[in-house]
Amino acid sequence: xxxxxxxxxxxxxxxxxxxxxxxxxxxxxxxxxxxxxxxxxxxxxxxxxxxxxxxxxxxxxxxxxxxxxxxxxxxxxxxxxxxxxxxxxxxxxxxxxxxxxxxxxxxxxxxxxxxxxxxxxxxxxxxxxxxxxxxxxxxxxxxxxxxxxxxxxxxxxxxxxxxxxxxxxxxxxxxxxxxxxxxxxxxxxxxxxxxxxxxxxxxxxxxxxxxxxxxxxxxxxxxxxxxxxxxxxxxxxxxxxxxxxxxxxxxxxxxxxxxxx
Amino acid sequence: xxxxxxxxxxxxxxxxxxxxxxxxxxxxxxxxxxxxxxxxxxxxxxxxxxxxxxxxxxxxxxxxxxxxxxxxxxxxxxxxxxxxxxxxxxxxxxxxxxxxxxxxxxxxxxxxxxxxxxxxxxxxxxxxxxxxxxxxxxxxxxxxxxxxxxxxxxxxxxxxxxxxxxxxxxxxxxxxxxxxxxxxxxxxxxxxxxxxxxxxxxxxxxxxx
Numbered sequence: 172x173x174x175x176x177x178x179x180x181x182x183x184x185x186x187x188x189x190x191x192x193x194x195x196x197x198x199x200x201x202x203x204x205x206x207x208x209x210x211x212x213x214x215x216x217x218x219x220x221x222x223x224x225x226x227x228x229x230x231x232x233x234x235x236x237x238x239x240x241x242x243x244x245x246x247x248x249x250x251x252x253x254x255x256x257x258x259x260x261x262x263x264x265x266x267x268x269x270x271x272x273x274x275x276x277x278x279x280x281x282x283x284x285x286x287x288x289x290x291x292x293x294x295x296x297x298x299x300x301x302x303x304x305x306x307x308x309x310x311x312x313x314x315x316x317x318x319x320x321x322x323x324x325x326x327x328x329x330x331x332x333x334x335x336x337x338x339x340x341x342x343x344x345x346x347x348x349x350x351x352x353x354x355x356x357x358x359x360x361x362x363x364x365x366x367x368x369x370x371x372x373x374x375x376x377x378x379x380x381x382x383x384x385x386x387x388x389x390x391x392x393x394x395x396x397x398x399x400x401x402x403x404x405x406x407x408x409x410x411x412x413x414x415x416x417x418x419x420x421x422x423x424x425x426x427x428x429x430x431x432x
Numbered sequence: 433x434x435x436x437x438x439x440x441x442x443x444x445x446x447x448x449x450x451x452x453x454x455x456x457x458x459x460x461x462x463x464x465x466x467x468x469x470x471x472x473x474x475x476x477x478x479x480x481x482x483x484x485x486x487x488x489x490x491x492x493x494x495x496x497x498x499x500x501x502x503x504x505x506x507x508x509x510x511x512x513x514x515x516x517x518x519x520x521x522x523x524x525x526x527x528x529x530x531x532x533x534x535x536x537x538x539x540x541x542x543x544x545x546x547x548x549x550x551x552x553x554x555x556x557x558x559x560x561x562x563x564x565x566x567x568x569x570x571x572x573x574x575x576x577x578x579x580x581x582x583x584x585x586x587x588x589x590x591x592x593x594x595x596x597x598x599x600x601x602x603x604x605x606x607x608x609x610x611x612x613x614x615x616x617x618x619x620x621x622x623x624x625x626x627x628x629x630x631x632x633x634x635x636x637x638x639x640x641x
Contacts, residue, residue: 180606183613186517188524189584189591213508218617220513222585223520224562225570229474235487236465239494243458246495251458369503370521398500400518 173197175207182208186215192430199428200330203368203406204419327405329425337425340365340405345395347402349378351388354407354424357381364415365390366423368404369397376415404428446511453501461498468512469494472519479523479588485530489522520585527588569619577612580605 181198184190190198202208240252331337337353349365357363365378375396382388395402406426408419441449441463449467452460472493476486496518504514570578576598583589583597591609595602 177606180610183610184584184591184606186613187581187584187609188521189589189594189609191590191592194591214617215613216517217509217513218613218620219520219585220510220516221562221566221569221616221620222581223471223475223516225566226471226474226478226586227563229470229477231469231473232483232487235469235473235490236462238487238491239461239465240458242491242495243461243498246498247456247458251456252462253458396503398503399496400500400503 173201178205178208179211182211183215186212186219196428196430199368199404200406200423200426203366203374203404203426204408204422206418209374325429327427327429329405329407329427331425338407340427342395342402342429345398347377347393347395347405349380349388349390349393349405351380351382351390351407354382354388356383358409360413361409361411362413362415363424364408364410364419365393366406366408366419367396367402368406370400370403374406374418376417379413379415402429447506450501450504450506450511453497461494464497464511464515465494468515471512471516475516475519476523478586479520479527480530482530485526486523489519489526492522493519524588565620569616572619573612573615574608576600577608577615580608581612581616584609 178198178201181190181194181201185195185198198208202212244250244252325342327340327342328336329338329340331353335353338349338351341348341350347367351363354363362379362381364376365380367375367377369375377396378390378393380388380390397403404426406419406423408421408423410416410420441452441457441460444452444460444463446464446467449460449464453464469490472490473486476489477483480486480489493515497515504511570581573581579598580594583594584591589597591605592602594600595605598605600608
């Protein structure tokens with residue numbers, strides 16, 4: 172058991188982008204279920220931003236704004252820098268409008284995301300604690316998704332408290348699919364919730380699912396909410412009720428950090 | 433030198449500007465660049481010591497703001513902190529990828545808070561005040577804590593690299609870093625973390641409610 176002070180040390184290192192990959196993995200797995208460390212991390216990020224002002228003054232070079240404009244126009248397909256100022260709306264309203272405009276509504280997607288129970292007969296994986304076995308089992312689980320998807324994805328093993336692979340998240344572009352084998356059958360009136368930890372943002376519930384008798388749960392085609400930066404980690408909690416709460420109310424049953432490619 | 437962008441959004445606070453960026457308003461992005469492009473570029477330059485890499489990082493940061501402004505969560509901190517954290521992360525990624533950049537820097541060069549490596553005429557009073565406050569706060573830290581923070585933040589070094597560079601046990605580096613961050617937080621508490629930097633002689637626009 173790691174003392175909590177050690178996680179607070181990791182939070183400071185994470186805010187400074189100074190952790191080794193293995194420490195980052197440990198911290199992100201812990202962060203997914205620790206509101207105290209989330210608050211500490213937010214505070215450290217504010218402090219780190221003050222350090223930025225120690226870098227000294229700078230003048231903006233000719234042409235940099237033009238390069239930014241050009242890259243935005245190229246991406247937008249229209250000149251968004253002309254015309255009168257837009258109506259100022261609250262951030263949450265703006266966020267909702269953009270969500271409706273540039274992507275499908277999350278609620279509808281969540282409903283449309285097919286929760287498929289795939290009977291993988293005889294796939295009783297021998298999960299062992301060593302890394303090789305973890306990767307091997309995660310690869311096997313990921314195959315279940317790859318056979319259902321167009322192309323290969325990035326596998327993120329989610330380990331349970333015994334460090335066994337309980338699920339694999341397969342990130343493909345701006346979507347993720349989840350293959351679960353190794354979680355207990357749902358307790359009555361509970362649901363599993365998949366959480367996405369954004370690299371520069373918050374923790375978001377992106378799916379709810381159940382685990383039934385004798386099967387592997389596959390949750391497909393879930394839209395990621397972390398944008399172009401991609402997710403930093405995933406976690407699964409088992410929550411009371413049928414809907415995802417705004418924040419995790421219990422510790423994760425499995426979690427895993429996204430390793431840099 | 434680019435002239436500051438003057439537009440219809442100049443007096444808006446950061447949250448209002450971010451809302452407009454979410455609404456695909458390019459002028460709001462220009463206003464954020466006008467407000468924060470300098471500290472972003474200064475930070476990237478400091479870490480990378482390469483003008484082209486630094487400008488590439490800033491371009492990528494503001495393109496990311498354009499794409500992902502909706503991900504900014506005002507309940508978790510100031511927009512400037514989110515933006516500068518992103519800038520730092522991208523710059524550190526580059527410096528770790530480009531070993532030749534790192535080799536050009538002297539460690540000692542990382543340890544000072546810079547005063548005048550850019551034209552003061554283009555500097556903002558508010559940024560200068562923040563820098564002075566930071567310098568005062570850093571000077572209250574024990575040397576070893578200040579060194580650990582500087583090597584990590586400005587040098588882009590990992591904790592293990594800092595342990596090797598300073599011949600210090602890794603656990604001690606971690607402890608020093610946390611202690612330094614906590615002390616700095618206490619010293620800098622109350623320094624405004626969001627809103628528009630002041631142009632000289634200008635009235636400070638509204639910031640977060």
